[in-house]
Amino acid sequence: MAENADTATLEGTPKEGVRRRDFINIAAVSAAGVGGVAIVYPLISQMSASADVLAESSTEVDVSAIAPGQAIKAVFRKQPVFIRNLTPTEIEEANKVDVSSLRDPQTLAERTKEGHENWLITMGVCTHLGCVPMGAAEGEVKGEYGGYFCPCHGSHYDTAARIRKGPAPKNLLVPDYAFTSDTVVKIG
Template sequence: MAEEAVTESPDLVHADGVRRRDFINIAAVSAAGVAGVSILYPLISQMSASADVLAASSTEVDISSIKPGQAIKGVFRKQPVFIRNLTPKEIAEANAVPVDSLRDPQSLAERTKEGKENWLITMGVCTHLGCVPLGAGEGESKGEFGGYFCPCHGSSYDTAARIRKGPAPKNLEVPEYAFTSDTVVKIG
C-alpha cells in the first residue's frame, strides 16, 4: 500500500476548539486594532487645548484693594475686564431703573452674585464695535449714567454696565466668575 500523505485541513479543529484560520483572523484584527489606535490617538489628542491656552482660560484677581466706587481693569483671554466695587448709592440708582425700559433688560441682581451685589464684573468691550469704554480708570469719563462711556460712537452704560444710550445693542457682557475667598475672584 502506498503511503498517503497526511495534510491538515485549514478547517481542522484542534483539541482546544479553535481552528487555525480563526486564530489568524483574530491575530490580524487585533494587530489592525492596535495599529488604528496608535494612529488615531495622536490625531485626536492634538485637537485638545494646549497648556498655554488652558492657562489663559481663567484668571484670579485680588479685589481687596478696590474701595467702594472704584474700578480696576484686568485682562481675561486677552481682552479687558472691568471689576467695579459699587457704592450703596450706585446700587440704589441701578435698582431704581425700571428693567422693562432698558434695551437689553437685566436687573443688577441678574448681573452680580447673590451676597456680593456690590461687585460688578464685566468684559471691557463695547457691544457695538468692540472699543474699550472709559469709566474704569481714575478720572475717566463715566458718561451721563455714571457707569461707562464708549468714546468711539458714544454708547453710555449705567452703574450696572447696562446700555442706556447710543448704538450698542447689548449690555457689557458678564463673564463666568466665582469668589474663591472674600478677597479673590476667579474669572473663567
C-alpha cells in the same frame, strides 16, 4: 477503509485550517486596531488646548484694594475685564431704573452674585463692535449714566454696565465668576 482514512484526514485538515485562520484574523484585526489607535490618537490629542490656553482659562483677582466707587481693569483670556466696587448710591440708582425700559433688560441682582451685590464684574468689550469702553480707570469719561462710555461709536452704559444709549445691542457681558474668599474672585 482507505476511503475512511482519507476522509478523516481531509476532515481533520479543514478544522485545523479554520482554527489557524481564526487566529490570523484575530491577530490582523488586533494589529489594525493598535495601528488605528496609533494613528488617530495624535490627531485627537493635537486638538486639545495647549498649556498657554489652559493657563488663561481662569484668572484670580484680589479685590481687597478696590475702594467703593472705584473700578479696575484685569485681563481674562486676553480681553479686558472691569471689576467695579459699587457704592450704596450706585446700587440704589441702578435698582431705581425701570428694567422694562432697557434695551437688554436685566436687574443689578441678575448681574451680580448674592452676598456680593456691590461687586460688578463684566467683560470690558463693547457689544457693538468690540471696542474697549472707558470708565474703569481714574479720570476716564464714564458717560451720561455714570458707568462706561465707548468712544468708538458713543455707547453709554450705566453703573450696572447695562446699555442705555448708543448703538450697542446688549449689556456688557458678565463672565462666569465665583468668590473664592471675601477678597479674591476667580473669573472663568
